[in-house]
Amino acid sequence: MKRTFKIAVLPGDGIGPEIMEAAIEVLNAVSKKYDLQFEYKEGLIGGAAIDATGDPLPDETLKIAKESDAVLLAAVGGEKWDNLPTDKRPEKGLLRIRKELELFANLRPGKAYTALLDSSPLKETLIKGVDLVVIRELTGGIYFGEPRGIEERKGEKVGFNTMIYYEHEVKRIAKLAFEIARGRKKKVTSVDKANVLEVSALWREIVTETHSDYQDVELEHMYVDNCAMQLVRRPKDFDVIVTGNLFGDILSDEAGALTGSLGMLPSASIGERYALYEPVHGSAPDIAGQGIANPIAMILSAAMMLDITCKVPQAARDIENAVEKVLNEGYRTGDIWSPGTKKVNTKEMTEAIIEHI
Structure with a gap:
């Protein structure tokens, strides 16, 4: 049928x-x-x-x-x-x-x-065999956080945005990343800036908790600046990359440019x-x-x-x-x-x- x-x-x-x-x-x-x-x-x-x-x-x-x-x-x-x-x-x-x-x-x-x-900007020994996927959270983070705007403070203009993630937002995209990794090479790299940003510290905490239901999948955490470098130095080591809206916007373009x-x-x-x-x-x-x-x-x-x-x-x-x-x-x-x-x-x-x- x-x-x-x-x-x-x-x-x-x-x-x-x-x-x-x-x-x-x-x-x-x-x-x-x-x-x-x-x-x-x-x-x-x-x-x-x-x-x-x-x-x-x-x-x-x-x-x-x-x-x-x-x-x-x-x-x-x-x-x-x-x-x-x-x-x-x-x-x-x-x-x-x-x-x-x-x-x-x-x-x-x-x-x-x-x-x-x-066609790749990288030499063949680095790029041959690369097969990865970047999973970017689309509805939260600094692109949608409030308050945001441009206003005057102390006599000069100031621009501001808010990076915010709720626990459920991180959990659902982490689950998706682990599910997709199960059908691939069983490795997830979660990218954040937990050494500086509280929102990233929460991100790392929730991803780690969610991983307990996916023990057959390897999880590694990586700071975003290091990930940007490692995508160029050793792109073959990545399988599934999961990250927030801002970092994902940048890293997905970088990963795409490798091809x-x-x-x-x-x-x-x-x-x-x-x-x-x-x-x-x-x-x-x-x-x-x-x-x-x-x-x-x-x-x-x-x-x-x-x-x-x-x-x-x-x-x-x-x-x-x-x-x-x-x-x-x-x-x-x-x-x-x-x-x-x-x-x-x-x-x-x-x-x-x-x-x-």
Whole structure:
């Protein structure tokens, strides 16, 4: 009997529609192999939604998302909307949907593909074999803490923010990290600044307490400054990194840069009920409509959906393995092309991946 999943499809702006089409073609290919059925419902978000409705996240789109099992989002933004008021810009649609769906964790894998080792800023001996994931807490910390603001004190301006975490916020993301590590190399690195910040001291305490239920997983604690250094010095030693909103924002970009191309990086934002999957890269308006965008990050985001929401991990592995085989055969979109490899467009890359599924 076929398993059916309702998928909210939000192509967004720039290259979004092109790479979303590629991801859906791959999902349809894998669905036949695993007896799955996907019911897609498309919605507007970002600049496309602003142009049509004046709102970067229309109520209809939010309704579609909340009635779905998962959300696939491609990209939002572009120069066309840069001069709009901050609260009306495309990126606000993305921030709002994350908040409305109560997505508390962002998962960003960082994997070094053998065929692309030359793209990494690190030498091959350091980067070869790297396969890690950064789990960033999304709803707490200094980005959302109150009070915050800019005011005048003692005759001069002062800016201030509040870094705050509740026990339940730390516990739920620690549990997620340990659960994910159980399906990987069984190691969690919890990153904080507990030697200076009380909020980090609490973070470390709660993560350690939560670890008592996951004794089969190794736990190490690391200060954020040391982690930033060790990601460059010995990236292969990491498996699952879990950390707060601010530190995660920085470390996930650093970990992603190790692989050499943003066009390769997927991500997932997870909540208690909902999940949203999107590539890390932006909307690339300069190449939109030309059919040359790299669809791999979007395709791998769809693979994460198969793994986490649909719970068909072998289907996800099939896609990931197909991507690796295509890269090993020398297929490259323009952003990762180098002399001696075969330059292909979005459609050709997608078809090559499907052939290997």
